[in-house]
Amino acid sequence: MKNLKYLFFLLFLISGIAISQPLPQSLNSSELRLALKKLSVAGSVLYIAAHPDDENTRLLSFLANEKLVITSYLSITRGDGGQNLIGTEQGDLLGMVRTQELLSARKIDKARQYFTRARDFGFSKTPEETMTIWNKDSVLSDVVWLIRNVRPDIIINRFPSNGDGGHGHHTASAILAEIAFDAAADSTQFKWQLNYVKPWKCKRLLWNTWVQDTVKDLSPFYKLDIGAYNPLLGKSYGEIAAQSRTMHKSQGFGSASTRGSKMEYFKHIKGDSSESNDIFEGISVDISRTIGTNDYGTYVGNALQSFNDNKPYLVAEILLKALKSAENIKDEYWKEKKKEDIKQIIQQCLGVWLEVTSKEKFIVPGKDLKVNMYALNMSPLPITIERLKIAGLDSSVNAELKLNESFLKDFKITIPSTTPYTTPFWLKNKGAEGLHQLEDITLVGRAENKPVLEAIFTLIIHGEKIEFHQPLIFKWTDPVEGEKQRNIEVVPPVTVNFQTKSYIFKPSQTKKMIVWLETHFQNIKGKLLLEMPEGWSSTPAEFAFDSLTTGEKKEFSFLITSPPHLSNGFIKVYVETGDKRYSSALTEINYSHIPEMILVSESRATLTCTDYSMKAKTIGYINGAGDDVSECIEQMGGTVVQLNEHALSTEDLSRFDVIVTGIRAYNTNQFMQKYHTKLMKYIFNGGTLLVQYNTNNFLGTVKSEMGPFPFKISRERVTVENSPVSITDSSHPLLNFPNKITEKDFEGWIQERGLYFVSDMDKSYKTILSMNDPGEKPSSGSIITAKYGKGHFIYTGLSFFRQLPAGVPGAYRLFANLLSIRK
Incomplete structure (x- = not known):
């Protein structure tokens, strides 16, 4: 009984986790050749890091497309605590954006994507803080669960566990991987998981080091040249990796292609080591490791050997034999994986297009819905659609699909009244600051929701019945971008x-x-x-x-x-x-x-x-990466005028009491340098320029002066939102007019105090606040201000873009003062 229970859940998990990113509906012959080659490979590598965009896309591309092993990326978080360069989404909404950016990247580099329940709660300076907020045991359980599910031969960490990764989340991801490496093989660890999966022992754990430029003796490291060219794809792995990494658009990670040799180095951390510098030393990734005495290998070899680029359908019969033979693979995990792969390749080789669409993108539980089935066979082989199942409908079709003749049929279905509304599964419950709460713990690892409704086509091919699954979709034609599609979503009436x-x-x-x-x-x-x-x-x-x-x-x-x-x-x-x-x-x-x-x-x-006053009436706002601060200013009673490049060129700036730049405006707007002189003249004649935080590192450089006097933006930040704040100049107008600011105004802040504070500055600037994270020296660069002519310049790294939309009273009172200094 126990074995039957295990088998049931293994099949469930393979369909729900391991095969979460199927092949697209249309592959060319070169891509089909690559897919056929993968049928003979049974190896797995798991790459672990903390956030979306931490992954080494060059390495993932190489492993997935050159070594042909199942290549997985486990991002401990979904990046919901980061910044957003392309819009106003923060928190959970940003996590949704970054999840899909990772999935879009994986569609390019062909790796697989997984997550734990951990939240990105913002920058963390120590792994101890990170582990406490995440709940170490919970996230460790998730990492072990993933290892036991994807069963990697090798685990590769992006970061070291010694703190050199520069972020508490980074270091914590490495520490968790090292502990999980042993725990996954230990049947006494997380015993509840053994109802669903078996313990798994990985061969070795490596760190994908980046310090090779400073290390003279490279002999202790494993080495891998990942700069190869793949003739079937027509690209080098540096080109594929750049396209993949460019999907992280919310982080401004557009990347240039690289070509030619590129060495990656790996440090042995745990498990077997060897004299060789090959990371796969002692690991067989051939399918023979799983099949025993079986004809499977012969069939898939014959399919590849006899594959005809102009007539890919000719290998369908051989692949059907391989599909039957796969039933005898001893290892249940690889058996189900290879069966699913073969089915998808058969569909591709035959050019079978299957689709179920609705004319409505939003559906309501319990209501009727008309759906359209479309099927097309682009091969001369006879294929029959026997049945279609969807949402309780089980309809006999029995239609032959003839060469290039479209088959259409309409059905009416009823959306089950119990169908939940469309919400990412990790957001259905409130959870804690550092950990999402899931209704079903077996969803750990999954990247996104399953499709709301899925159609199951039963096709008869060469006398064999095969089921193919396709989600119910909504299609439309965009006048600029052409045909687009999306999954159907479930909403209330x-x-x-x-x-x-x-x-x-x-x-x-x-x-x-x-x-x-x-x-x-x-x-x-x-x-x-x-x-x-x-x-x-x-x-x-x-x-x-x-x-x-x-x-x-x-x-x-x-x-x-x-x-x-x-x-x-x-x-x-x-x-x-x-x-x-x-x-x-x-x-x-x-x-x-x-x-x-x-x-x-x-x-x-x-x-x-709250008891506040704001004297500024007309405010100019120069948008940056995206925030909701201008809306909050309007809530305070100000009239906001959006200033784009054209407006900066033509507007008489003297009509504004204050001009505010959105977050990272100097990083994202190339025109800021062009109008620096005009803005300084505006200040000199009596205006106020309030600049919110910008970065000055690899994420974005400031290409323009910002203030009337020089200053430098550092990486200093205060990440503990309730860290004490000291008022260092209690008589300064920014702390007294029109609102008297006290330490009480810094209560109830969220996520962080601020980031990218000023370090070095001209003596003309004044500071008014001092703050620091526990155990660190005080920083006075959260707000700097200078009088220039008749006006004022202010730079602030305080996270008003988070505090104001969250309704933090003291943040409103202080921001009102920054806006009102001219008055």
């Missing part, structure tokens, strides 16, 4: 979104609040109502609506009045329709380099009632 995510009030202040209601089903009627903290009130208390059609959006305006006292909390909006109550917001994420995504989440916004 109605969603409602606040116009902004954070609202700030003064005591007893009344403001208009706009919410947008969108329907996803016909003839929706009901009422809209709010839930607020005690002391807050709304006029009207509710709105009724009637007969809204699918896709209709409607705006509702409430007048919200804050209490006479200070108050913080959340406002929620509900929709009552019939006997149902919904409180779901729909967030869409759309970038051209990754699939379109949505997040269905609770519909709420932050309410902050």
Whole structure:
């Protein structure tokens, strides 16, 4: 019974984790040759690091396409605590973006992508802090789980465990890998996992070192030249790697192609070592290690030998024999893996295109949906569609697919009423600061949700029945980009979104609040109502609506009045329709380099009632990498004018009380250098220029002067959000007008105090605050300011881009002072 249980879950995990990135529907003959060659290989390498973009894409490309081993990248986090160069997504939304960027990278380099439950909670200076916040045992369990599932022969760390990686997350990823290397083979460790997987002993653990340029004696290192050219792909691995790495667009990691020899060096950490410098020394990656006495190897060898580039369908019969023979592979893991690979290659060789589409991109549980089946056989071999199964429908088709003749058929299905709304599985529960909470622990490792609905085609090929799975998709034609597609998403009948995510009030202040209601089903009627903290009130208390059609959006305006006292909390909006109550917001994420995504989440916004004053009235805002600060300024009562390059050229800047640059504006806008003189003249004549943080390292260089006097941006930061803050110049106007700033204003901050503080500066600059992480020396570069002519220049590394959207009262009060210094 125990063995049957193990086999069931092995098959489940292989289909759910190991085969999470199938071949695309269309491969050319060279790519098919490469896929056929992989059928004879049974090796696995697991690469481990902390974040999206930590991976060595050159090495992954080489291992997956030259060595042909299953190559996996385990990113401990999804990068949700990082910055965003291309938009305003932060936190969970940024994690979604970076997850898909990794998956897009893997489609190029052909490696596989996995994650643990760990959150990227921001920069960490020590592995001890990281392990505490992540919950070391939980993340270690996840790493062991992945090792036992993907069964690597070799594990390769991106970072060393001695701290030289420069980030607590980096070091922690290496420490966890070293512990997990032994724990995965130990049946007494994480015993609950043995209900699903078996212990796994890896051959060796290596560190992919980067210090070779400073090391004279390279003899102790394993060596691998990964600069080869792959004639089947028509590219060198440096070219493939650059295309893969360029998918990390939110991090500004566009990369140039490299060609020619490129040596990688590896330090032995654990496991077997050898006299050879070959990382695969003593490891057989040939399929013979798993098959015993079996004809499988003969069949796949014959398929490759007889493959005809112009008639790939001719090997289908041989591959069908290989598929049958694969049933006798002794190792269950490799048996299921090779069977799935062969099925996909058969489909490719025959040129069989299978598709099930809907004309609706959003579907509602319990409702009927019309779907269209499309099938095409691009080979002369006779193929029959016997059945189609989807969403409870099991329809007999029995249609012959003739050469290049499209077969179409419409079906009506009912979406199961229990179908959950589209939310990434790791975001369904709140979780902790450092760890996502999953409803199903066996989802650990998975990169993304399974398709909402999947069609199962049963085809008869050469008398053999084979099942092929395809997700239900929505297709459309973009007038610029052409045909596009996305998976179907499940949403409530109605969603409602606040116009902004954070609202700030003064005591007893009344403001208009706009919410947008969108329907996803016909003839929706009901009422809209709010839930607020005690002391807050709304006029009207509710709105009724009637007969809204699918896709209709409607705006509702409430007048919200804050209490006479200070108050913080959340406002929620509900929709009552019939006997149902919904409180779901729909967030869409759309970038051209990754699939379109949505997040269905609770519909709420932050309410902050604090005693503040802001004297600046008209504010110019120069966008940078992307933030929501300008919206927050408008919440404080300012009128914001967006300044692009054209506006900077034509505007009379003297009309602005203050000009603010968005985060990393000097990194992302080449035109800032061109208008430096104009901005300095604006300051000299009485204006204020407030510059939010920029980087000055490999992530982005500052190509322009920023202030009237020189200063340097360092990598100094304060990562502990509740680190004490000392006021070093209590009489300075920035701390007194129009709001008196005290240490209390630094309570309740989130994720971090700030980053990229100023280090060296001209004596003309003044500092007003000092802060530091525990055990470190104080830093005074979080805010610097200088008088220049009649005006003021301010640079701040404080993370207002995080604090203001989160509704942190003290951050609003301090930012209002920075905006108001001219007054």
